[in-house]
Amino acid sequence: MAIKYYKLLDILQRKELSKGDFSKMTGFSSATVAKLSNHKPVNMEIIDRVCKIFQCQPGDILEYVSDDDNNS
Numbered sequence: 678m679a680i681k682y683y684k685l686l687d688i689l690q691r692k693e694l695s696k697g698d699f700s701k702m703t704g705f706s707s708a709t710v711a712k713l714s715n716h717k718p719v720n721m722e723i724i725d726r727v728c729k730i731f732q733c734q735p736g737d738i739l740e741y742v743s744d745d746d747n748n749s
Contacts, residue, residue, distance in 0.1 A: 681716045685738035688731060703730060 689699055700710050703726055712719050724735055731738070 679742050679744050680718070680739055681742050682713045682739050684740060685713060685727065688738065703727065 689696075694702070696707075696710050696714065699705070700707055705713075705723065705726075709719060709723060711717075713723070724739070727733075727738055728735060
């Protein structure tokens with residue numbers, strides 16, 4: 678998968694939020710938080726909720742990384 682959530686993980690680190698804190702804040706299950714942490718696909722409703730909570734745009738929490746870049 679070419680969508681990466683490095684930016685979201687960076688936001689959490691800068692805000693000193695643990696994954697548990699993030700889960701409580703968003704209402705996400707630990708499985709959903711694990712998907713985000715491991716750059717796995719998530720429903721757009723998840724992205725929408727994160728953007729509402731952090732008052733940001735999707736590009737502020739995720740980025741597209743070409744699969745070709747991952748293999749080099």
